Structure formats: structure tokens, C-alpha cells
Amino acid sequence: MESNERINSEIDKTLRSLDGLERASPRPFFHTRVQARLEGRRSATAAKNWTFRPAWVVASLGLVFALNVSAVLMYQHQASTYEQQQTTETVADEWGIDPLSLDW
């Protein structure tokens, strides 16, 4: 019983411990640090906007397209060269000619 009273008294005192509390303030030059953060945010946004400008998007897509087309063309060229070589070897085999001997 006495113990409960003591606990309740402690609780009441603890709940009143914030009475008369003074506001905490940030460190000096807080505004300067906020300003610096805003500047950082602005330049990051500007860089992002520059990257996503339509002209850059179109140019980047064009470059990707050109690279793809050139890759397909190169593959086709290599495939036809290989096919031609295979045909030459087949004909040489059929006629019993050593392809190396024709290479003069």
C-alpha cells in the first residue's frame, strides 16, 4: 500500500518534470545550413532536368538505335561471308579439289 503510494508520487513528479522546460535551439548559423541544403537540392534537380531534356533523350535513343542497326548489319555480313566460304568448300569437296591449291 505504502509502496503504491510512493510509486504514484514518483510518477506524478516525473510527469511534471517537463514543467518550465525551455525550448531547445539548433546550433548557430542554422539558416546558412538550410540555404546550403536548398542550393544542393536545386543543382541536383537542374542536373536531372538537363539529362532529361527532349533533345538529349532523342539523341540518346538515336544513338542506341544506330548501335543496334550496325550490330545487326555486322552480324549479317559475317554470316554471309561464312556461308560463302562453306559453299566454296562444298564445291571443292564435290570436285575433289584441294581449296588450298586454288589459292595462288
Place this chain on the structure above:
Amino acid sequence: MDVPQLIRELQQGNQAAFRTLVETYQSRVYNTVLAIVQHPDDAEDVAQEVFVQVFESIGRFGGDQKLTAWIYRIATTKALEAYRKRHARKRLGATPFSFLARLFGTDEADGPDDRLHPADFEHPGVKLEQQERARILFGAISRLPEQQKVAFTLHHVEGLSYQEITEVMQTSLSSVESLLHRAKQNLRKRLAWYYKDEQ
């Protein structure tokens, strides 16, 4: 400079007006955020973010809102987000089974867990003779549900009236009264655990 004029100038991007705003509200914002996140470095970071958001969204501010209530709302929202993030990091890092403990609800609300809520925060504005008790109280406040924590902080740390809290939390007077009543009940319960353990 009166408030409507300050708002107009802020909306025009006036840097001097922004400086006035920061200097007028920095202590209120920092003090509120500090009481919620209970960590000076995090409080500084969150307070800066609050003013960045104020600057970026002042163009959309208007209607019947009060500037002070709006700033307090941004501050409490951001402070709770930061607290949640920090709390989640601690939770994840606490034990390999903490995720399971969270899933099955064995961790929160019913018992004190000093690993996740260390009662080591000392508010710099507390009177010297009250520091030990305030440290224990802040430990208990950190365990309150979010809405109760906000209402209690705004009333007891920032000294806002019930009416002002309704404007910040965009709720009715009876809801604020109920939140503060439940916050006190929860704090009494937790403090009772603490003082019983101490015996």
C-alpha cells in the same frame, strides 16, 4: 512584416523572407523534432528538411490554413518518419529473429524494451534538478503510439493549447483531449513498470 505579407513574399521566392521565416520558426521546429526523434544530429537534419519542404511547397500553401500550424504539421510528420526509420534500423540490427518477433507481435506495446528505446535522451532545456526524471519520461514518451506522442509533445514540450493542437493535427477538440488522456494513462503505466522494477 505580417504573416500574409511574409507568405506572399515567400511565394515569390524572396530569400530575405525565407530567412525571416527560418529565424522565426527554427527553435519551434527544432524543439518539436528533437522531442520526437530524441537525437540532436537527427533533429538538426530533420529540421533542415522541414524548411526545405516549406520553401518548396509554399506555393501550394493557402486557404484557411495557419502558417504556424502548417509548419508544425510538416515538422511532426518528418520527425515521425525519421524516428520510424531509425527505429526500423535498430530493429533489423537487434537480433536475427527480430523480424519474426515483429511479425508475431511479441515485441511492441506490452513490455518495456530498452534495447529498442534506450532512455538516454537529455533535453537541453530541462531544469537541472529535473534532468533525471525528464530522461525517464522521454524514454516513456518514445514508446507512445505516434498520434499520442505528437499530441503530448506539442502540449507539454512546445506548450501549445488544445485548440492549437487541433489545427496542427487537423482533428477535433475531443480527439485531442482523448489523445492526451490516453497518452497520460500509457505514460503512467510505463512509469509504474519502471518504478516497480527499480524497487
